[in-house]
Amino acid sequence: MPERISTVLERPGPPQPSRPAATGLPLGLLKTARPRQWVKNVLVVAAPAAAGELFSRHALIQVAIVFALFTAAASAVYLINDARDADADRAHPTKCRRPVAAGQVPVPVAYAVGGLLAVLAPTAAAVLCTPLTAALLAAYVGMQLAYCISLKHVLVVDLTIVTTGFLMRAMIGGLALDIPLSRWFLITTGFGALFMVSAKRYSEAVQMSADSEKLGATRALLTEYTTGYLRFVWQLAAGVAVLAYCLWAMEEGGTANGSLLPWRQLSMAAFILAILRYAVFADRGTAGEPEDVVLRDRALAVIGLVWLAMYGLAVTDW
Secondary structure: OHHHHHHHHHOOOOOOOOOOOOOHHHHHHHHHOOHHHHHHHHHHHHHHHHOOOOOOHHHHHHHHHHHHHHHHHHHHHHHHHHHHOHHHHHOOOOHHHOHHHHOOOOHHHHHHHHHHHHHHHHHHHHHHOOHHHHHHHHHHHHHHHHHHHOHHHOOOHHHHHHHHHHHHHHHHHHHHOOOOOOHHHHHHHHHHHHHHHHHHHHHHHHHHOOOHHHHHHHOHHHHOOOHHHHHHHHHHHHHHHHHHHHHHHOOOOOOOOOOOOOHHHHHHHHHHHHHHHHHHHHHHOOOOOHHHHHHHOHHHHHHHHHHHHHHHHHHOOO
16 A cells, blocks of 8 residues: 555656746847847948948947847847747647747746836946937837737738848847938838748748648638738739839949949849849748848859949949
């Protein structure tokens, strides 16, 4: 009888969530902040670089501050999103490995750190940058949190919000340095972002169309879109982006303006080639994260570097 009681007492019960180790918690928080996504925040240099205002010490310091603050704001959204979706992520085949879902980061800790970053980023921007910079960061955090809670389930609005997030990244550097933002710059950036966002969604829909159950589990709203509609969106966005860039490049006419060659106008060819090359992957349904597409395809990376060199020569009047 004692042996039987001992056996019953030693029988393992249902698995319990493991407590995060002291060293594992900071690493889990860092993983939840998505360091791989921070590359998107390089867009904060877009407006100062386009205006040729990136080469002073003051500008470089301000852009570095804005990059850090935008990264903190984006990290806050990721932390709160993962805390909110922890239960659903545990049932997902891949998202279950996220630190919050896996128990490496407790849900209350993720909420607390995310909330702290969401408040600190706009507050620091108000002190270190300009009021408009702080307002834009606060608007970004509010918009992204609304997206996580409900707006990601609203047709078209979800595409608009993700696109606007990219546009805000491109705007904030100009606002921090009080640089007037060209209307063509804003249109090109906005529709360029919509092109990449809708191409990614189209690729997801194409890859998952054969398995509707997997499609819903990956991104439920994709079941509401048709591949034809998403193709229409990325084609429309690509056309508007190209047109706006050409008008932006020709804004000062077709002359060299003291440069060896009219680099700004010549950069139109590289920009159009980049759009056409990216569209190849969109059409195949293999356009995933924009940074992955660029890094995976050597030709696209070379075209991007050529465009960057041409526009750089135009800005410096070489």
